[in-house]
Amino acid sequence: MSKITVVTSASHFSKLLSSSSYTIVDFYADWCGPCKQIAPVFAALADKESKPGKIQFCKVDVDSQQEIAQKYGVSAMPTFLVLKSSSVVESIRGANPSALKAAVNKAVTDAARGPAASAAAFKSKGYTLGSATTPSRPVNQGAFAGVSNMLSGNGGLADVLVRFVGLYVISLFAFDSFKAAEESTFNIRAGR
Template identity: 40%
Template structure:
């Protein structure tokens, strides 16, 4: 098996990504010591017969191909990116051959076992760490939900009969989808209520601190309320409609407090925002406003319908990671159950 393909233009990379199931790309600099050290290891990895017909390897000189590097937010090579059916599924920063090899093996095994293709909005996919996602990733960004500091999570107005706040960040598919039934599969009789619902009204206030400073591009919100033939059934929880985001707060906001503070961004969702196969909406943020983020407050102020409660099954954070934070400086408010 030949070594990595040298990429000399954006068009060449696009052709490779569109014609190959799995592509691994090494972004490097000629002068970088870590890049030089990992180069022979990468060459050896690319030459293994086990990848023949399943994985193709490429390399990009980040300085010579600045347009490609900028497109994928490459700032500190060596950086390795793994693509499945043209969609980025993993990004590994630094010279870590074992992590890279494990990620490739995991994805190659997945492709060989399911024989399926992914990529569209309605295809559930997995990140390099195996976490379920309800939508494809935007090009150049990764799932950074693992940077959520679960010890500092706080959720206001949640019904205690359902899952706790950490349920939102579970890496498994929601039970409504795992059962293969799609929207409406989960009912109140199910033993595993792996979602959250609001309590006294439709509002929810979620505080998310992060262990690293993030650039947040998109939030994937999954909501799978059961269906009902009765349009007037106010017992059926609603999907979120109006969402306010507040960046870099030291703790959660009270509901009255949130009304007096301008949101960093407000989003309005409707029926067309939700993918009917995965029950996921992609909240595309004004990226310039969500740089250097160490915490987010997500305030659902209204649900879409006439019900009294709002339901959320999963939250995924999509973006890029920066420097690790000193977690001792985080202020934790409320129960983190």
């Protein structure tokens, strides 16, 4: 039994998207030669990687489901989309088995980690722009606190702009621009 769902309507597709974390979609046409070539690869991936509620595979015939194809801007067949909820996270145009496998593996890995892993990645205290500070700088309250912190002190915006323009001008007029930029007083690594 195939683990690929054939989409029959736009409402059917919407229900599918809401029933799984990731949906891998094959936009194909019956008359498309490359679509037929890569179909066994897609079927093998579906049989191996389908996980109810996490990863699902479906096919959309662009001729009978033009509304869906237009919504996702599909203009070449085959096109494979990896959707997380209803947002496109990856798109593969053409019959490219290695790119398709890589995209599916990436989705499978992310789905296996689950929402707890994503939340664990953001456990730091964090800062609020314009009102908080990094430990090395004093708190500067006000609407333009972030701008004034950037413009003042070492490494501020003014310093970055001066260094950029200096390096650009020096490298523009030198015979060996890389060497000139390395030896420039504007080079941060030179420590000057």
